[in-house]
Amino acid sequence: MQKDAYTLILEAIDHGVYKPGDRLVESELADRFGVSRTPIREALQRLETQSLLTRDGRSLIVSSLDHNQLAELYIVRTELEGLAARLAARHATPEEIRVLRDMVEADRALLGDPAALSRANRRFHKQIHLASHNRFLVQQLDMVHRSMALLALTSLAAQGRDAAALAEHAAIVEAIAARDEATAGEALSDHISKAFVTRLKLDSGAIGTVG
Structure with missing residues (x-):
């Protein structure tokens, strides 16, 4: 079963490909996972809602825990x-x-x-x-x-x-x-x-x- 963009990004964070503080860029994620930018954008919004990503100006970075x-x-x-x-x-x-x-x-x-x-x-x-x-x-x-x-x-x-x-x-x-x-x-x-x-x-x- 093909994984959706949300699962792909979440697994990348979970496996340490992206670490706390790393910036996530739509175009780079789309290229890495071979999907269009629309599902990537939706996945990033979902991850932000779940507090796994934090907004830094116009960018999203992987959250860290204090x-x-x-x-x-x-x-x-x-x-x-x-x-x-x-x-x-x-x-x-x-x-x-x-x-x-x-x-x-x-x-x-x-x-x-x-x-x-x-x-x-x-x-x-x-x-x-x-x-x-x-x-x-x-x-x-x-x-x-x-x-x-x-x-x-x-x-x-x-x-x-x-x-x-x-x-x-x-x-x-x-x-x-x-x-x-x-x-x-x-x-x-x-x-x-x-x-x-x-x-x-x-x-x-x-x-x-x-x-």
């Missing part, structure tokens, strides 16, 4: 992700649990590669969202994760965070598999809280990065 916005985002994410894990423990099918376990196992091969692990991390969390079997929660989490694309550096780039995060993923999956709603919710909320602490330390220069 400290307060970052804290607000993580508060919401922590609560919603915890709810998703609790609902997944209640509703996930055996097949969905198997997929989550397989993801954790496959991701071990990505340790030391922050970019690849970040993409795998998004897939893992999305799978938990889907396993909640609550479409409205999935929609809200999609919005939160779109805003996460405005963070230039993944917390998984911090030294030692990748292995710890993967161990946390494994514990979350086992709690879901055991149908332990409380433990699953607490484990995922704690996982997000630790990621936030790591990000704050990265931003302050208190810890180094992988590589």
Whole structure:
């Protein structure tokens, strides 16, 4: 299925092709993605409405999050992700649990590669969202994760965070598999809280990065 202009630009931001502060130009985007300027213009307007782009004079740039916005985002994410894990423990099918376990196992091969692990991390969390079997929660989490694309550096780039995060993923999956709603919710909320602490330390220069 062919992706629309909105999805193409959003994925480019999410994958770091365009970073916070980068200017987006209609003609350049049209050339890059091989589409006309009209759908590009409509996509940019939609992204601006969602606060993923910010107007700078007559231009649009990729938004960035200040400290307060970052804290607000993580508060919401922590609560919603915890709810998703609790609902997944209640509703996930055996097949969905198997997929989550397989993801954790496959991701071990990505340790030391922050970019690849970040993409795998998004897939893992999305799978938990889907396993909640609550479409409205999935929609809200999609919005939160779109805003996460405005963070230039993944917390998984911090030294030692990748292995710890993967161990946390494994514990979350086992709690879901055991149908332990409380433990699953607490484990995922704690996982997000630790990621936030790591990000704050990265931003302050208190810890180094992988590589």
